[in-house]
Amino acid sequence: MKDLFGRPGKISGLVLRIMQCLFAAASIGIMASAHGFTVSTAFCYLIASMGLQILWSSVLACIDIHALWLKRDLNNQIVFILFFVGDWVTATLSLAAACSSAGVAVLFVKDTNLCRPGSGLSCSMFQIAVSLAFVAWFLLAITSYVLFWLVASP
């Protein structure tokens, strides 16, 4: 039970953390380079939330590298609880950011004609950034569930 895919201190866990960082960074990069993203608070919040996810996932990736380097098993309930709380808070904020940005992007693209050519809004880039944020959240959700399982099963 304790050798779950994606658990801290395993290669699969490290790969998930690195991918969480990469997708969040890609989302920030595309959103920040899109014209007119400052028009919506939701888009700015997406950048802040993905920044937090990069920070959190990179710290946990470093801990995974350290544990793999020294061949130490991270089998400590207190550590799991700390990781679990951090993962769930970050995952909830990431989902909230992705969904609020998706709501605004759909409003721009489908509900109004704000995305007509010459409007000065990079709507396709908004959509790509939101999609990448959803992937980043999904990868974080996997590790969150694994950590919950590790905390809940004695």
Place this chain on the structure above:
Amino acid sequence: MKDLFGRPGKISGLVLRIMQCLFAAASIGIMASAHGFTVSTAFCYLIASMGLQILWSSVLACIDIHALWLKRDLNNQIVFILFFVGDWVTATLSLAAACSSAGVAVLFVKDTNLCRPGSGLSCSMFQIAVSLAFVAWFLLAITSYVLFWLVASP
């Protein structure tokens, strides 16, 4: 461990389910009676998602009432897994709906001047409906965590 607050077949679980239904119904009622809610797909999705939450929570409330009436203990792992999957799917959809609507509401109220008097949009009602949706999601999140704990701890 198995006598957790809010677990299925207990008074606390039934109260949580009824409150989930009430807050979701209030959110639908206020959003549907707001002028101009059809302008955004996110607001329509909020109504659909809260409708799904009412459906799900009312079915589980009926099961709780049945178990309490017959004084039967719902201590079956298969039942818990079914409830857990349904709860998590519904909770994720509710959070997504609340966040996407919040993103659009913030865009209307803060980022643009769409909510000026005479615009024909009931912005304060949008905000109240979104707040109620967040409360409905929070109540659903409590039962989701309780069910995950029941499934994960043998």
